[in-house]
Amino acid sequence: MRLDHLRTFEAVVRLGTFTRAAQELYLAQPSLSRQIATLEADVGALLLERGRHGAAPTEAGRVLLPIARRMLADAAAARRELDELAGLRRGRVHLGAPPTLCVSLVADVLAHFSTRHPGVDLQVSEAGTHALLERLQQGELDLAVVITREDALEAEGAELIELLTEELVVVSSATRAEPLPEQIGLAQLATMPQVAFHRSYDLRSATDAAFAARSLTPTITVEGAEMDAVLRFVERGIGVAVVPAMVVADRPGLQHARLTDPELRRTVNLARRRGVRLSAAAETMQELVFETVAGTDLPGVLRREGGDPLRPSSPR
Known part of the structure; x- marks a missing residue:
């Protein structure tokens, strides 16, 4: 099995279509198809099922995929080792x-x-x-x-x-008319307008779980934002947010308070x-x-x- 054929196979599985894989690898689609056919001949099994909506690995393809990825990673590591001499x-x-x-x-x-x-x-x-x-x-x-x-x-x-280990803290705009106290309890935080992260964030899951454990319902002004957007929204006074302590460093547009009762870390x-x-x-x-x-x-x-x-x- 050649590494370039394994790389082509991995790209088709990851991207879901021959067309996208060919674009990523800068190959003509007939060339890509020939590489897949050669690889299937080498292993003696059909690796990809072609359909109207793209390509999906067969059972043999699913077995080969993690092996191919390890081989490609090992080859990349070998190249890096030689480069780094x-x-x-x-x-x-x-x-x-x-x-x-x-x-x-x-x-x-x-x-x-x-x-x-x-x-x-x-x-x-x-x-x-x-x-x-x-x-x-x-x-x-x-x-x-x-x-x-x-x-x-x-x-x-x-x-x-x-x-x-770092604490989670409450941040607000540095220009907020009323400065934050040194500490804010979870019950008090629930009453404050908040900018909430997207639900895929572990940070959002942790704060939601803390509110639920205390039977509290947070007041959310904006939700679904990513980290950079959350910080910008807070700096502009849209609401407060719960963020890791290290995020506050070198951000003069923010002020922060410790989150207590309970502390989240x-x-x-x-x-x-x-x-x-x-x-x-x-x-x-x-x-x-x-x-x-x-x-x-x-x-x-x-x-x-x-x-x-x-x-x-x-x-x-």
């Missing part, structure tokens, strides 16, 4: 993170990395924790920064390294594939994440007792 003058790192961390911790890490290693290509994927762990296990990501809470997290095949972890050696560029990225976390000194960002913010932990 020149001292990180070339290479690539693919990092995954939730949107709430892309505007804070991850932004700082990427800024430092690109300054120190301008020849290394950086790729970032934004998604929720479960989607990121799935992509990490499939070899699509080198590293991921993920969120855990008190509930169990299925992370088979991944190792989680706990970085820090989340743990930030670095995830990597268990038993898989990191490329030189990914290992450098990992060390820079540790370095950035060690230098973080913000209200609401909590250290564990003992002072060391970094230790490997079992998936929860």
Whole structure:
């Protein structure tokens, strides 16, 4: 089996049509069809079912797909290793993170990395924790920064390294006529006009669960927004929002208050594939994440007792 044929097969399954796959891979559609036919001849089985609405994997195709993705990821890792022998003058790192961390911790890490290693290509994927762990296990990501809470997290095949714990805080416009108090209880928050995240956000799920546990109904002015839009809406005085403490840093347009009764917290972890050696560029990225976390000194960002913010932990 040739890697280019496996890459073509993976693209057709992921995109759902031969046409889209051909466009992504810059192939003429007849050439793409020949590659699929050759691959099917090599494995001795039909891999794709063609229909009016596109292409879908057969049972044999579903068996081959994760194997193909691992082979492609291993080949990409081999290329990166060879590129990086020149001292990180070339290479690539693919990092995954939730949107709430892309505007804070991850932004700082990427800024430092690109300054120190301008020849290394950086790729970032934004998604929720479960989607990121799935992509990490499939070899699509080198590293991921993920969120855990008190509930169990299925992370088979991944190792989680706990970085820090941060509080969720209430933010409002810095020009709000009445300044926020130092603390706001959940019952008081429920009466305040809120800008709410899209329901796909883990942050939204956590706050909704907290309100439900207290039989409270929040007053929502705008809902369904993404992180950048939420912050902009709050800065313009449309309402308050519940955000992670690190988001507040370097945002003079916001003021914030601690959320109490109950306090809501989340743990930030670095995830990597268990038993898989990191490329030189990914290992450098990992060390820079540790370095950035060690230098973080913000209200609401909590250290564990003992002072060391970094230790490997079992998936929860």
